[in-house]
Each structure stands twice: as C-alpha cells, then as structure tokens.
Amino acid sequence: MTVLRLGTRRSALATTQSSWVADRLRSLGHDVELVEVSTQGDRDTTTPLAQLGGTGVFVSALREALAEGRVDLAVHSLKDLPTAPDPRTTVAAVPVREDARDALVARDGLTLAELPAGSTVGTGSPRRHAQLAALGLGLEITGLRGNVDTRLAHVHDGRLDAVVLAAAGLRRLGRADEVTEWLDPLQVLPAPGQGALAVEIRADDAVTAAAVAPLDDPDTRACVTAERVVLADLEAGCSAPVGALAEVVEGMDGAELSLRAVVAAPDGSADLRRSLTGAPEEAAALGHRLARLLLDDGAADLMSTSTSTDRSVTERAQ
Structure with a gap:
C-alpha cells in the first residue's frame, strides 16, 4: 500500500488538525505518515505577520513541499489560504467545519460586557480589533502573536485581562473549558473560512484526489466558497478588517445559503454590514453579489483607512 505523506506545520494546533485528517484517511484504509514542515511564520514569532507577507507565510512552505513532491497532501x-489560486495545487477536500465563531478567554470568568472599561484585550487580528472597538465598551485592545498556549498564558499570568481566539482551535486542542464567552457573530463576524480545514494536493495528482475526496463536506465547501469570494472581490487580505460567515439554513423551498459580511474601519469608528441569501450550489455567485453590494455602499473607503493603522495586528489563530 502506498503511504500518503501528509505535510503539517509543527505547532500543536496544526499537528492536531493534521492528525484529525490523517485518522479519517486511515479509517478509509489508507496508510498516512505525518511530515513536519517548518514555515517562515513558525520560525519568526516576533515580526508582525503583515511585514512577513501575511498569513501566506504559513502556507508557502507547505505548498513548496507539495510542488517538489516531498509530501502528497x-x-x-x-x-x-490566500484567495489567489496556486496553479500547482488544488484544495481537494474541505472537511466538515468546526465552530466558526471567535471566543473570549477572560480573567475571573468575565464576559465582554462584564470587563471593566480600560481592560486590556489581546488579539492578533485587525478584524477582531475593529469589531471589538466598534462595540464601544471602552476596552484597550492590543496586538498579540504566538500560539494558543502563549496567548492564553497572557491571561493566566495577569499580563492581559482577556484574549480573543478562534473557537475552533480551542475546541480542537481540548481547551474549550477555558472560554468565558462564545462571541455571537451578530457582534463579531469571524474571518472568511474560519473553523474550516483545507486539504491541499498537487493539481495533477489524481490518486491522492481520489483518496481524500470522501472527506469533502458539500455544505462546508459552499459556505467557505461564498465567504472567500467576498474577501477576494474586496481585494482584501490579512491586514484588512473583513469578516464573513455563510450558513446553510432551511428556507421556504429547501436548503439555502445565508451569507453575512462586515467591513470595518480599523479603529472601529464605522462598519458596514450586509447580508444576502441564495442557493448553496450558487455559492460563488452569492459571494460576488454581496461583495458588489458592499463596494457599492462604500466598503473600499472604509478599507482604505487601513494603511494608516498599526500593521502589527494580523490575522492568525494558530
């Protein structure tokens, strides 16, 4: 039997996610070997991600390993994942999504509303920064990098009053009991694709494509497709405060895709929220329509102010 070599970053969350995929492939009868790949973002944990090139720094090394044949997936x-495609690779499976929300871990079990004005909240995301500021709670929001344990330690050691992380990562690492509030998307919309995994392979590898195809969840793929189209059409990247969430819901005539998005001024002084519904099989078209609606209503003007903000806050939940 041919061994599938699965490339993974070395962080605890990355290896947990990769092991989850490997276990499902093994249950289908495949032999899987994890291959650790060091990325620039893992080696340099102090430079702001926007200066390193955004979240793509966690992807490029894995894609090179794929293209060079050192790993199979x-x-x-x-x-x-950058929204711009790489012709050498393809996302062959998008497994069922974990919790897409953001989560608060605060001292003394506090919720956002219970944190006193002036409380320090750490986040590595301009999207979270902008939406938290827009709530008008008087919080002091500060940039933060590091893995999940490092970020949580800032609260446990008293250096910060709270941190905001992706709920999915905390759940996958078995740290959900530390969450003091699961943030409602009505308050804070997640990053496009948050909570979902992408299984990427070489574009010409039909054998591996067939092996991972059973892992693909059509509803999750439809949701993240719509969300990422919004991001791509807005020409926004990791340094832009853009959130989006799509969900497959039951409509009058069967399943439909509900898509919401927000574009915010980086300082939280203004935001633009819009939503649309459509057929799940037309996810990309729905994303295009919502992006056009946002742009027509002034999203570009809001995003243009991001060039004057602190680039040290960048989107990363690992």
Missing part, C-alpha cells in the same frame, strides 16, 4: 486552516 497538506492540511491548512482554511482562513490562512
């Missing part, structure tokens, strides 16, 4: 947090 790679597992990414889907929100880390």
Whole structure:
C-alpha cells in the first residue's frame, strides 16, 4: 500500500488538525505518515505577520513541499489560504467545519460586557480589533502573536485581562473549558473560512484526489466558497478588517445559503454590514453579489483607512 505523506506545520494546533485528517484517511484504509514542515511564520514569532507577507507565510512552505513532491497532501486552516489560486495545487477536500465563531478567554470568568472599561484585550487580528472597538465598551485592545498556549498564558499570568481566539482551535486542542464567552457573530463576524480545514494536493495528482475526496463536506465547501469570494472581490487580505460567515439554513423551498459580511474601519469608528441569501450550489455567485453590494455602499473607503493603522495586528489563530 502506498503511504500518503501528509505535510503539517509543527505547532500543536496544526499537528492536531493534521492528525484529525490523517485518522479519517486511515479509517478509509489508507496508510498516512505525518511530515513536519517548518514555515517562515513558525520560525519568526516576533515580526508582525503583515511585514512577513501575511498569513501566506504559513502556507508557502507547505505548498513548496507539495510542488517538489516531498509530501502528497497538506492540511491548512482554511482562513490562512490566500484567495489567489496556486496553479500547482488544488484544495481537494474541505472537511466538515468546526465552530466558526471567535471566543473570549477572560480573567475571573468575565464576559465582554462584564470587563471593566480600560481592560486590556489581546488579539492578533485587525478584524477582531475593529469589531471589538466598534462595540464601544471602552476596552484597550492590543496586538498579540504566538500560539494558543502563549496567548492564553497572557491571561493566566495577569499580563492581559482577556484574549480573543478562534473557537475552533480551542475546541480542537481540548481547551474549550477555558472560554468565558462564545462571541455571537451578530457582534463579531469571524474571518472568511474560519473553523474550516483545507486539504491541499498537487493539481495533477489524481490518486491522492481520489483518496481524500470522501472527506469533502458539500455544505462546508459552499459556505467557505461564498465567504472567500467576498474577501477576494474586496481585494482584501490579512491586514484588512473583513469578516464573513455563510450558513446553510432551511428556507421556504429547501436548503439555502445565508451569507453575512462586515467591513470595518480599523479603529472601529464605522462598519458596514450586509447580508444576502441564495442557493448553496450558487455559492460563488452569492459571494460576488454581496461583495458588489458592499463596494457599492462604500466598503473600499472604509478599507482604505487601513494603511494608516498599526500593521502589527494580523490575522492568525494558530
């Protein structure tokens, strides 16, 4: 039996996610070997991600390993994938999504509303920064990098009053009991693709494509397709405060795709929220329509102010 070499980053969350995929492939009768790949983002943990090139720094090394034939597939947090396609690779499977929300871990079990004005909240995301500021709670929001343990330690050690992380990562690492509030998307919309995984392979590898195809979840793929089209059409990247969430819901005539998005001024002084519904099989078209609606209503003007903001806050939940 041919061994499938699965490329993964070395972080605890990345290896947990990759092991989850490997276990499902093994249950289908495949032999899978994890191959650790060091990325620039993992080696340099102090330079702001925007200066390193955004979240793509966690993807490029894995894609090179794929293209060079050192691994047969790679597992990414889907929100880390650049929206621009790489002709050498393809996302062959998008497994069922974990919790897409953001989560608060605060001292003394506090919720956002219970944190006193002036409380320090750490996040590595301009999207979270902008939406938290827009709530008008008087919080002091500060940039933060590092893996999940490093970020949580800032609260446990008293250096910060709270941190905001992706709920999916905390659940996958068995740290959900530390969450003091699951943030409602009505308050804070997640990053496009948050909570979902991408299984990427070489574009010409039909054998591996067939092996991973059973892992693909059509509803999750439809949702993340719509979300990422919004991001791509807005020409926004990791340094832009853009959130999007699609969900397959039951409509009057059967399943439909509900898509919401937000574009915010980086300082939270203004935001633009819009939503549309459509057929799940027309996910990309729905994303295009919502992006056009946002642009027509002034999204570009809001995003243009991001060039004057602190680039040290960048989107990363690993």
